Amino acid sequence: MSESFTAKQVAEHKDVDKGLYIIIDSGVYSLESFVDEHPGGAKILKRVGGKDASKQFWKYHNEGVLKKYGPKLKVGDLKEEAKL
């Protein structure tokens, strides 16, 4: 049931108006409803809109954060070809 996105499609959702998507590992997360409640601030999330933010994410968070918020925010996965 989960949707599949290319990196290009994710890149088109790079601000709150178009949907703020970010990639963490192979998952695609939609954060426009979350930016204003992000404990780390809205600004830092907006900066990585449309991009792969795995490196930044794992620097500041642990698995528990994805477990808690992932089900609410995840909209799909990166297509195989885009993972390379």
Ligand code: HEM
């Ligand atoms: C699905 C995406 C994200 C979720 C659900 C999320 C959630 C959270 C939560 C719950 C916290 C509070 C601290 C904790 O419980 O660990 C936090 C803090 C923080 N987040 Fe995020 N975050 C996300 C993405 C990001 C990204 C992509 C960045 C960086 C570009 C970022 C940067 C930070 C920073 C700097 C803090 C503060 C850390 C501190 O005060 O020590 N977050 N985030």
